[in-house]
Amino acid sequence: MTQLRSRWRRRAGITVLATALGASVLGIAVPVASAQQAPPTSGAADGKTLDEHDRALVAEAEKAGKPDVTLLIAAEKGQTGAAVDQLKALGGVVQSTDTKLDYVKVSIAPDKAEKAAKLKAVNAVDVDGLVYRDDPKPDGATTPLPQPAPGKNTPRVNPYLPTGDTYAAQFGQVLPNWDGKDTTVAVLDSGVDLDSPALATTSHGERKIVDWYNANATNSGDGTWVKQSTETYTGAFTANGKSWTAPATGGPYTFGVFSETAGDLGGADSETGGDVNRDGDRADSWGVLLDSATKEVRVDLNGNGDFTDEKPMTDYAKKYDYGFFGTDNPATDVAERMAFVVQTDKPGYVGIGISGAEHGSHVVGIAARNDLFGGKMDGAAPGAKPPAVKVCLTGTACTSSGLIDGVVYAAS
Numbered sequence: 503m504t505q506l507r508s509r510w511r512r513r514a515g516i517t518v519l520a521t522a523l524g525a526s527v528l529g530i531a532v533p534v535a536s537a538q539q540a541p542p543t544s545g546a547a548d549g550k551t552l553d554e555h556d557r558a559l560v561a562e563a564e565k566a567g568k569p570d571v572t573l574l575i576a577a578e579k580g581q582t583g584a585a586v587d588q589l590k591a592l593g594g595v596v597q598s599t600d601t602k603l604d605y606v607k608v609s610i611a612p613d614k615a616e617k618a619a620k621l622k623a624v625n626a627v628d629v630d631g632l633v634y635r636d637d638p639k640p641d642g643a644t645t646p647l648p649q650p651a652p653g654k655n656t657p658r659v660n661p662y663l664p665t666g667d668t669y670a671a672q673f674g675q676v677l678p679n680w681d682g683k684d685t686t687v688a689v690l691d692s693g694v695d696l697d698s699p700a701l702a703t704t705s706h707g708e709r710k711i712v713d714w715y716n717a718n719a720t721n722s723g724d725g726t727w728v729k730q731s732t733e734t735y736t737g738a739f740t741a742n743g744k745s746w747t748a749p750a751t752g753g754p755y756t757f758g759v760f761s762e763t764a765g766d767l768g769g770a771d772s773e774t775g776g777d778v779n780r781d782g783d784r785a786d787s788w789g790v791l792l793d794s795a796t797k798e799v800r801v802d803l804n805g806n807g808d809f810t811d812e813k814p815m816t817d818y819a820k821k822y823d824y825g826f827f828g829t830d831n832p833a834t835d836v837a838e839r840m841a842f843v844v845q846t847d848k849p850g851y852v853g854i855g856i857s858g859a860e861h862g863s864h865v866v867g868i869a870a871r872n873d874l875f876g877g878k879m880d881g882a883a884p885g886a887k888p889p890a891v892k893v894c895l896t897g898t899a900c901t902s903s904g905l906i907d908g909v910v911y912a913a914s
Contacts, residue, residue, distance in 0.1 A: 550620050556629040563612045570609040572597070572630035572719060574903055577604040577623055584623035592618055597719070600910060607903060609721075630719065632899040654877030663868055663881070670882035681705050682883025686712070687869055688912035690905065691862030693855060694890035696824050696841040698863060700871040705884040710872065713889035714818040714843045716853045717908035722901045725765025726854045728790045730756040746789055747808045754794050755809075760801070760854050761787040771897035773859040779828030780838045788827070790852050799844040799852055801825065818843040818855070819889075827856075858896030866890065 552560065563571045573594075577585035582601045589596065594610040604625075610618055619627040652662050658675060659666040666672065674681060683706055694701065694711055704710050718724040731741065734754035738747050741757050748755045762768065762784050768776035776784035789802040791809045798814035803825065815823040828839035845853030857863055867874065872884035891912050893904035 559629040559631045560615045574628045575606040576626040578625045581623040588621045630903040634899045656879045665882045682886030685886045687886045688889045689866045690891045690893045690908040692859035692894040693857040693862045693892040695857040695863045700874040712887045716892040718904040725767040728758040728760045728852045730758045756792045758790045766895040797846040815844045
């Protein structure tokens, strides 16, 4: 994906910084930059073709009997429309386009993928797939010196965050007013936990997480996308073998079910372990109701089948709505609940945005956490406001399309 990413970054004027944590590289901070004039690009080369990795992905899809693969396409400069027409002529279904970047995402039959790469208006192609990260292993000291547990008195320069190693913490001590105020640092990773006290507000008392967006495609294996019914409902109805009650006014409403083990959530390497509400089992599911007109979402959190007693929610960036699966027991040292948001920009789906893996919260904490443990321990820029952009699954992989679409979303 190097060729595509490099080209789109130049066109958007985006600076991308990878945050390296041990042996893993997942967090991508995207400072918003001013648009720059893109350098000229060369025309299509003769004999354009998929590379070996992409051909392997296509072969895998064919073997599995999948009806299509998703292609991430950089069109020739100024030729987005022509590329769309040529891809449609091959039977492709266009999922999204960006004329500023000459970017097209399209689903197409596996046996047409090679032909798509050779189209006149197409400059470069990647087949969407998973990007796996290495599992960091403790290859350093086998008997490290014991350290006291972090707490409210842990100083800003400490052994737990690498901000001291990079001198960001020392910089903040010398120039405390230069703390990231009015700065946006997007974190592209596994999502961010909105239930973390140190991610609630900035060092100036403002809301810290200003957006929460899932850039993974609905067909990426991400189990947090809930397929909605084509049939609409109002009032009492029956679906999925159960009786439900939608509001008698408003709507009409579409319906779906979010399951703890959907897609990647119940996988062998899933950090949720298929237990989203943290009650010790993998058997729970929740009805999800979408108002087709207002795009408000109700989730049947109490399991009584009645959506009228649930709070309507909309996309986080609009009103900062979020809720919880499960109920916390304040007498324990862990949170027996999981915060979630909703997302409604994908037709036919509702996104249930959860921080399904800890890495995203870890990265945003290093970048911008404020008053960790209620004390002196901060991230590099406690005054910054990070949008959380989910581009990874709940295990050890991110998606190619999520990484690209996430950068584009963060920049725009």
